[in-house]
Amino acid sequence: MNIQVDLQESDKVLKGYVRGEIDAHTAPVLREKLEPYQNIESLNAELDLSDVDYMDSTGLGVFVAFYKSVNSQGGHLKLSGLSARLKRLFDITGLGDIMDIESAGKGGI
Template sequence: MNVSIKITENNNAVHASIAGEIDAYTAPKVRDELIKHAEKKGMQLVVDLTEVIYMDSTGLGVFVGLFKQLRANEGDLTLTGMSERLQRLFDITGLADVMDINTEVEGGV
């Protein structure tokens, strides 16, 4: 399965919608598309995961890296639209306690 990423940018706000699977095969593409926005100072990155049907630990690693990069550059990461399965993955790993997770889908930027 492939992954598709749609990005909308408006000043210091970026909205990314991801569809498909985020695994060892597709995670590098997701990371490469999103990290360039995380390197900018003060970016607000909202990632909509509504259409993500599967994520493994490699995908989690991508979001941990994004979170750290954004925080280092005084930015924020918000994850939205997670299925119960994805939410459970973030809960089990403790990432839900440190990342901003909104179960509702946020509007576009």
């Protein structure tokens, strides 16, 4: 049960930072934290996952659900700081092709 989620939103820009493990136990925590923002119109969200050590398919489900609702409101979601392991998960599931993801070590983090 080890997860930390910090979210800050102002003027339709959401900056987030997640640390720890996202699995069946912690995913509901993450989902609950993201929920208040999912219906904001044209939300521009970026979640930094560089300190996420582990994520399983349940965690993936949370991000996809958030991606779908943000997208349907004309917004954009970006996930950054993905470790090789997380990147592989997004690639295998085909989500890497439709979602905006960025590996660790690239871009301005």
